[in-house]
Amino acid sequence: MSYVKKTPLEGDLQEVWLPHIFIKILMMNLTGILQLELEDRKSEIYFRKGQVVHIKSNHKEDRFGQFLVKIGVLQEIDIEEVLKKQKESPSLKFGDLLVKLQLVEPHLLLQYLNEHHSERLYYVFEHKIGSYRYVKNSQWSEEVSIFEIPTHKIYFEAVERFYSIEEIREYIDLTDESFVQKNKAHRIDFPLPPLPSKVLYSIQETVSIENLTKKVKQPKEKLFPILFVLVIANWIEMVSDEHGSRKVHSGKKVSDLTRQQIEIEYPKFLKKNYFEIFSAPLQLNPQKVQTNFFNLMKQYSEYEGTEKGDQILQWLKVGYQVLMNKNLRLHYIKRLKMLDGNKDKLMDDRTFFHGLYLLIKGNEGEAGKKFEQVHNKHPKDGMYRAYFYATAYQLDPNKENLQNALKEFEERQNLVRSEPYLAVVYANILVLTKKADRAEKILENMIEREHGYLPAQQLLDSIRFERAKINKEKAEANKAPESALKKLLFTKIGGSKEGEDESDEIESEEEE
DSSP: OOSGGGOOSEEETTTSOHHHHHHHHHHTTOOEEEEEEESSOEEEEEEETTEEEEEEEOSGGGSHHHHHHHTTSOOHHHHHHHHHHHHHOTTSOHHHHHHHTTSSOHHHHHHHHHHHHHHHHHHHTTOOSEEEEEEEOOOOOTTOOOOOOOHHHHHHHHHHHHOOHHHHHHHHTOOTTOEEEEOTTOOOOOOOOHHHHHHHHHOSSOEEHHHHHHHHTOOHHHHHHHHHHHHHTTSEEEESSTTSOOOOOOOOOOOHHHHHHHHHHHHHHHHOOHHHHTTOOSSOOHHHHHHHHHHHHHHHGGGTTSHHHHHHHHHHHHHHHHHHSHHHHHHHHHHHHHHTTOHHHHHHHHHHHHHHHHHHTTOHHHHHHHHHHHHHHOTTOHHHHHHHHHHHHHHOOOHHHHHHHHHHHHHTHHHHHHSHHHHHHHHHHHHHTTOHHHHHHHHHHHHHHHTOOHHHHHHHHHHHHHHHHHHHHHHHHHSOOOOHHHHHHTSOSSOOOTTOOSHHHHHHHHHO
């Protein structure tokens, strides 16, 4: 089971955890910059071959001077003096001034800088709300210094500090009944701290979580964060039994009383939208939604294994993702206003938004099945139709699917242009049908409206590259060599005049 492959390099932190993104960059050995838009700050993380080497932040608390004050090396008055001197000599770096003013010993400056950037990296993982974007870039400005940061050690420590057992269970679908085994497809090794190394060594064969806990003699608060990193990094994989096979879920036995409770609770879920299920207002508090989610999952976990119980748990998981993702949440609010209390459509919209969530996760195949399901039930619903035809074409771009999608998109211009996924599919079809100019305008407008959308930007760059390539070829074709007849007509008759230097003419021909 490979979780790293599911991580896009641009998205929402409520969809993909920061540790997951960092580990993916490590596994892919990337060099570039991870740009983070967090609640109270903007940060840039610089990677060289997967390793974090520098962290920038625009928040006062993240400044080097504040770090030195915190560890007792400087006082606030020292910071003020250094900043004053820096205004007088802007070419001097803050650290150089610290040494020049004898506030920090030269041999300790680099040590403090390394510690400062290590702390910055550690506390980056504290943030769970915001957006991220990875940019491939190895041409950094001179102010970006390279520091020695214990990247791998910090990953393990940060996950243990900032993520609960319940969050980890939900994120990688880890239960006490799960089994883990070493992943034979693992490719990239990196140094493991002592305890994670011990845990990995203890997984010599397929072992249950319960037995592994006894083996390593560590509480789950220590074990689960380690398993999270090992799973995401593909060191180990989770399986459903000791033979390493997937377990087919069969209905579990429940008491008559539990069945009666399910029959009472299930109709309530049919009537509620996701905001009502999570007791959240439209202007929701993400932390409260998160708390309510874990409480509801715990409350309804006893229904697991029954048809209706599993359906409730599925709704809770999808609803949580819809509310925590800003774009999906705003989309859902618009749909609620359009449905205006239509309970039948309310249920089908859950299936539809499950499909949208699967698209975000990069699973077009399963998303297409969800869209087909709601389209078959409501064939006249424009939103359902558009997404159904779009995914059908993406999954199988044959002539019939192309014509169906193009016809649908041409008839629903406003809808298609307002949906980023649909707009990109539409633009791609326009390019294939020799209408690249229209595609370019659609993409430009959509990128401006959405303040950036990576698939659209990639397609737009591709269109412009192809146009530039064609223009270059045309320009070269227009520079045809002079014909032999033209050369004959314009060649001077007779030799050159006495004293006339012929070398200039020959040289100019060579240069041309």
